[in-house]
Amino acid sequence: MEYRNVLTTCPYCGTGCALYLQVLDGSVVGTLPVKGHPISEGALCIKGWNAHGFIHHADRLTKPLIREQGQFREAGWDEAYNLIADRFSSFKSDFGPDSLAVLSSAKCTNEENYLLQKFTRAFLGTNNVDHCARL
């Protein structure tokens, strides 16, 4: 019998509302707002209140899937990363760096977004980098 609340940041947008994930015996069972937090001031939107929903959801992807002839098959992480690296490299050498574009996310941290634009500009060699918050 173990119940505790884990302080974290809402993953749904870039606002940065704080929330508690309610953990009962290792399973995440609910969300609570964080009272007195400087960003969210004890409130959450409807997405934040349901931020725990996907964690143990049956539809959640937990392994990489590779599509071959229209069908997905499960793969290991090494295989998936190798495939991504091979395809990026071949597109870059065959069609030039501007044939590639990268779309980042408002759900990521500043640091992750920084890394992604660095990867895009310095490694892929293109300025084609954008993010989902600019829809």
Add this chain to the structure above:
Amino acid sequence: MNRLEALRNAVGELLDKVEGVIALRNKSGHVAPHLFREREELNGLGLSPKYPLPATLRLIQNEYPEAKLGIVCRGCEERGLIEMAKRNQVELGNVTVIGLACTADEAEECRCAKPYPSVLVDAHVGERTEPVPDRVAEELRQKEVAERLSFWRSQFDKCIKCYACRNACPQCFCPECTLEEELWVERGRVPPPFPSFHLIRAMHTAGKCVGCRECELSCPAHIPMTALYALIRQEMGEMFGYEPGVDLEDQPPLVLPMEVEI
């Protein structure tokens, strides 16, 4: 001895007799509900801001119905516990209650009619303070119906339909919520229809709303809905002589058959 030390002593003593005590824990500068199992954890015991701990009790009892537990309750939480017990949401047989009286400032902030527990309590912490009248509700009561209607219209126009009032409410435990039924609440419409959305909630919490103010505190639009529920509570008191959260034996009027016409 200050309130926090007194509470720490009371929880510590209770931990020798029960499997765990539900109270607030202060960690990383923020406070949240926690199930304390060991005395060593009590350094992190917190006092405020309050969270509805009876909702945590319900969650834990769902998995561990037989567990011997303790819970720290303020006045509103004790009232909530009483209403939840009447509706079989918590089982009080194995539960020991440590009562925590609110400070005068806390009572003032909540416009609380009874800022201390007194019914289920096995140990008391803190000095009782005076009840605070709900001035927002009183002012509204003095106004004409049309004026009240326009007040609530302007308030509920701010609603972003986040369901925080429903989610934060320790008395909202229906597995299927009317506010999610397409028949009553059209999907994708914000603000939700006035006044039905908010009056459905007001009607469904009538007889069990104990004025803990969790709905209002978690509302991103700062709608003072506690005042609306306080007015309904007042009406119900006059009509049925029923006050929620006072007595475990009193049956709520909305779940009883009518014996007389009104």
